[in-house]
Amino acid sequence: MTASPAGAPPTGPAFSTLPLADHVLANLQRLGYEHMTPIQAASLPLALAGKDLIAQAKTGSGKTAAFTLPLLANLNPRRFAVQALVLCPTRELAEQVSQEIRRLARAEDNVKVLTLCGGATMRPQLASLAHGAHVVVGTPGRILDHLGRESLVLEALNTLVLDEADRMLDMGFADDIAAIAERCPPSSQRQTLLFSATYPDDVAKLAARYLHEPQEVKLTERHDASRIRQRFYEVKESERLHAVGLLLNHFRPESTLAFCNTKQQCRDLVAVLQAEGIVALELHGDLEQRERDQVLVQFANRSCSVLVATDVAARGLDIARLDAVINVDITPDAQVHTHRVGRTGRAGESGQAFSLASMDEMGRVGRIDEMQGSESVWHPLAELEAASAGDAASGPLRPPMVTLQILGGRKEKIRKGDVLGALTKDLGLDAACIGKIDVNDFSTYVAVRHDVAEQALRGLNAGKVKGRSVKVRRL
Numbered sequence: 344m345t346a347s348p349a350g351a352p353p354t355g356p357a358f359s360t361l362p363l364a365d366h367v368l369a370n371l372q373r374l375g376y377e378h379m380t381p382i383q384a385a386s387l388p389l390a391l392a393g394k395d396l397i398a399q400a401k402t403g404s405g406k407t408a409a410f411t412l413p414l415l416a417n418l419n420p421r422r423f424a425v426q427a428l429v430l431c432p433t434r435e436l437a438e439q440v441s442q443e444i445r446r447l448a449r450a451e452d453n454v455k456v457l458t459l460c461g462g463a464t465m466r467p468q469l470a471s472l473a474h475g476a477h478v479v480v481g482t483p484g485r486i487l488d489h490l491g492r493e494s495l496v497l498e499a500l501n502t503l504v505l506d507e508a509d510r511m512l513d514m515g516f517a518d519d520i521a522a523i524a525e526r527c528p529p530s531s532q533r534q535t536l537l538f539s540a541t542y543p544d545d546v547a548k549l550a551a552r553y554l555h556e557p558q559e560v561k562l563t564e565r566h567d568a569s570r571i572r573q574r575f576y577e578v579k580e581s582e583r584l585h586a587v588g589l590l591l592n593h594f595r596p597e598s599t600l601a602f603c604n605t606k607q608q609c610r611d612l613v614a615v616l617q618a619e620g621i622v623a624l625e626l627h628g629d630l631e632q633r634e635r636d637q638v639l640v641q642f643a644n645r646s647c648s649v650l651v652a653t654d655v656a657a658r659g660l661d662i663a664r665l666d667a668v669i670n671v672d673i674t675p676d677a678q679v680h681t682h683r684v685g686r687t688g689r690a691g692e693s694g695q696a697f698s699l700a701s702m703d704e705m706g707r708v709g710r711i712d713e714m715q716g717s718e719s720v721w722h723p724l725a726e727l728e729a730a731s732a733g734d735a736a737s738g739p740l741r742p743p744m745v746t747l748q749i750l751g752g753r754k755e756k757i758r759k760g761d762v763l764g765a766l767t768k769d770l771g772l773d774a775a776c777i778g779k780i781d782v783n784d785f786s787t788y789v790a791v792r793h794d795v796a797e798q799a800l801r802g803l804n805a806g807k808v809k810g811r812s813v814k815v816r817r818l
């Protein structure tokens with residue numbers, strides 16, 4: 344993935360204009376947060392004054408800090424009780440949010456942040472809760488489960504955050520959210536912050552029910568045109584899927600998210616790309632949590648070039664760096680197009696967005712232009728064909744890494760260092776050939792560079808990790 348030298352930092356007012364303690368400001372500076380993003384500039388003054396908020400913001404806008412700083416300001420670290428709860432639609436987002444809270448809480452003494460999500464085993468969660476936590480981040484189902492068991496008590500809660508409220512409602516969490524809110528102190532005795540990318544009626548209803556005299560913060564969503572380059576290509580229906588391969592082989596982005604309007608189109612596209620030698624995986628709703636994790640691990644560790652998904656399947660997916668987004672089909676909803684495209688070029692990185700449109704989809708493109716307030720830029724498909732034919736020597740796009748799965752994880756007490764040790768000390772591989780290592784409960788995934796994959800696979804299978812023989816396979 345490309346680094347972000349061109350990344351323009353936010354240019355809003357400085358954090359030092361906010362009523363924040365010196366140690367908090369110093370920590371922000373250490374993190375490289377000097378100026379506020381638009382959503383932070385609009386919401387922090389109100390939220391730090393204790394107001395309830397309905398804020399329209401999407402992932403990548405800096406919204407996590409926009410609710411975390413108020414939540415931390417309300418917190419008393421010396422009081423050992425859950426004082427803040429953040430509800431998120433998915434485990435991936437919850438984990439991301441917990442990480443950001445931990446970074447921002449570094450300035451405080453010992454703030455404990457706990458992530459409670461479904462799909463993870465219950466026992467470690469119960470043990471962590473027994474040790475006490477100040478901030479809990481989780482998905483509604485699992486939070487409710489803990490409330491039912493009384494392993495989680497929210498009597499001391501002073502901040503409730505509903506993150507990506509629209510997605511939580513889309514995923515059918517309305518009843519769970521209601522049941523959780525019932526177990527919190529009344530809305531007049533807590534601060535409630537609701538963040539949502541869109542603001543449909545059901546979100547408005549949710550806000551009316553659980554927020555106390557809320558202030559609304561709305562920003563018209565606009566991409567920074569200097570960071571995201573959008574190109575449109577006119578295609579015939581028969582050439583659409585093949586055109587995706589042409590785009591990938593021409594522009595050679597390391598990580599691409601390709602959106603299709605239907606599941607069938609996703610399946611067809613993955614088949615076409617795989618046949619062309621491109622490593623593509625589909626993310627769909629029928630995957631079990633373990634399979635979903637496996638797909639996301641491969642994408643994040645750079646051993647899968649393209650993730651193919653419908654808008655529904657990509658909900659809650661939070662990918663830090665994405666070089667390109669491809670709209671394989673044009674969505675009928677212009678706002679959805681803007682969200683899709685906004686997945687790339689985040690946090691100062693530059694990104695590219697490619698859209699394939701047939702004659703039948705030109706009306707949709709017109710609405711997108713209208714909403715974005717700019718004319719779409721068109722390029723001929725032939726431009727790509729010429730370029731990739733002339734560049735045949737470079738072959739199909741290949742991801743830089745390969746994932747090896749070690750059958751054994753946290754349950755076997757395997758840690759990252761054990762795997763790194765086995766590869767570098769025992770097998771003598773250069774640490775530069777080894778990428779991300781993800782240790783899950785029962786499996787460990789390690790990304791290794793192509794040229795050493797065979798050696799690593801054979802070596803690990805023949806040798807030991809943590810003093811034990813392990814089974815390893817290539818994904």
Ligand code: AMP
Binds near residue numbers: 353376379380403407
């Ligand atoms: P979020 O929308 O909360 O997922 O944030 C997107 C990314 O922007 C995260 O990687 C944050 O660490 C980063 N970020 C948030 N606020 C700022 C800021 N004011 N200055 C620089 N980076 C920021």
